[in-house]
Amino acid sequence: MIWPWYDGSEQVNPAIAASPLRDDDIDALMTGIGRAARTAATALGRAGRAEKDAALHAAARSLRNSVPAIRAANEMDMSAGRARQLTPALLDRLMLDEKRIEAMAKGLEDIAALPDPVGRILAEWTRPNGLRIARKSTPLGVIGIIYESRPNVTADAGALCLKSGNAAILRGGSESYHSSRAIWDCLQAGLEEAGLPREAIQMVPTTDRAAVGKLLAMTDYVDVIVPRGGRSLIERVQADARVPVFAHLEGLVHMYLDRAADPAMATELVVNAKMRRPGICGALETLLVHRDCLTTILPGILEKLLAAGCEIRGDDTVRALDNRVVPATELDWRTEYLDAILSVKAVADLDEATDFIEAHGSHHTESIVTDDQVAADAFLDRVDSAIVMHNASTQFADGGEFGMGAEIGISTGRMHARGPVGLEQLTSFKYVIRGSGQARPS
Known part of the structure; x- marks a missing residue:
């Protein structure tokens, strides 16, 4: 024809x-x-x-x-x-x-x-x-x-x-x-x-x-x-x-703030990972925070995110820190917002953080912020995602940033191609x- x-x-x-x-x-x-x-x-x-x-x-x-x-x-x-x-x-x-x-x-x-x-x-x-x-x-x-x-x-x-x-x-x-x-x-x-x-x-x-x-x-x-x-x-x-x-499944991207996270670094990386470009697949969607950081690091991060126009959805522990945080539902832990919205959850330790990522993530990109090399190595070994990071913004989940020139997408499968x-x-x-x-x- x-x-x-x-x-x-x-x-x-x-x-x-x-x-x-x-x-x-x-x-x-x-x-x-x-x-x-x-x-x-x-x-x-x-x-x-x-x-x-x-x-x-x-x-x-x-x-x-x-x-x-x-x-x-x-x-x-x-x-x-x-x-x-x-x-x-x-x-x-x-x-x-x-x-x-x-x-x-x-x-x-x-x-x-x-x-x-x-x-x-x-x-x-x-x-x-x-x-x-x-x-x-x-x-x-x-x-x-x-x-x-x-x-x-x-x-x-x-x-x-x-x-x-x-x-x-x-x-x-x-x-x-x-x-x-x-x-x-x-x-x-x-x-x-x-x-x-x-x-x-x-x-x-x-x-x-x-x-x-x-x-x-x-x-x-x-x-x-x-x-x-x-x-x-x-x-x-x-x-x-x-x-x-x-397969390029949705980017349910996590960042875990370990108890040994540097406050200034953690604040910069979280804000960048969420707000630089909220609509890309490497944008942060869920922040996991060690309970020891709840009163020392997290309040400053919440303040900067809220000031930048980001809506925060948190569990009860996080909501107790700031009345502007709205309640998170189970659906929030499984949502790729691609928008200026971030879910935040308190966790007891690295084990709970990695278990949560395994249960709720899409195996796309995850990052840990910590000065504890042992904790960093454990996170990088345990988390089975296409891209795992230490002390870096998840917005680097990009083939161009990997030196590949460009990418067609981020593969979250395990056959032939994985990652960019x-x-x-x-x-x-x-x-x-x-x-x-x-x-x-x-």
Whole structure:
């Protein structure tokens, strides 16, 4: 079927893109995208570093040259978000200004500067019979990325897939539709300038949710799905996907203030972890406080958080310290607020803190603040989350901050990729065996 409103590169009529499509139309659309992605993945897997890096640099230039167009597209999404009464934190995730657009462009250049993850010899050895065996990194193939709210994911995901030799099928959220497409246009311009297939980075041209269902079942064309969003999205992907999934569950992030925490450090880290950007997945959601710190450190922290506009929900012990603290319910201990809200609980010791994290957390990111190295080591050993920290803000839970250039998301699973999903995590491997005429004995 020929789609006059979509050829893989041209702008989509927003009225059509936002309207529900017939099931057979969705099937034809997504099958076409999948087939094109598979062909592009073959070409991209054969491309050298110079071509891939040239595309990234060209896309970065296009982003800088397209600031007015990107901001205009973003304002359409922001206006719609304000009309839908999105929270300030969600609007912050959605907003693109010149600084954030420049950060995206710089991120593409940072990815280009990283070593090529494809073709690396991961291990090699020689068998007694003379066979030489090597394990060599390869692209995964075609990666489907489903994400919400943050349009900068379009640049990060597209660039990481490109650098790692994978074709990408991007499906952003409806709230960031126009912003994501404006960014995608720049990625496409970069591919074209470098002589690489534009179909190497495609964007699903409809907000119809049925397209997501089709993408999750495209086993002939898609090798892995990376979802990035809230619990409802992740649960749907995990329930419906027939393609392997790198799971990014919600960020139920904890920080534990140990009895040996430095007061000034603890105050700075808690306020930064919660309030720097409350809407990101590494934002602090639950603060656990050793009972010995309740009257010495916690009051000053509560004062700074409340003054910054953060709502505090606490247990009875915490509420007794400040009448502005509202009662916490059991649901609060399991809620990713993504907003200026923090739940605070008093605990007897490190054992209770780690038990609480295991019972209520999502295995994303946890941090301990303490000057006691023994306590720090125990926390880092016991807590089974993708990222564990000592004396650091949880807002560092980010692939760029890890030196990975960027990330597609934080995987909270235990298979293949865990923690920030960057270039290395977007590759697989094959075994290359060189012989000199060896035949296996009968």
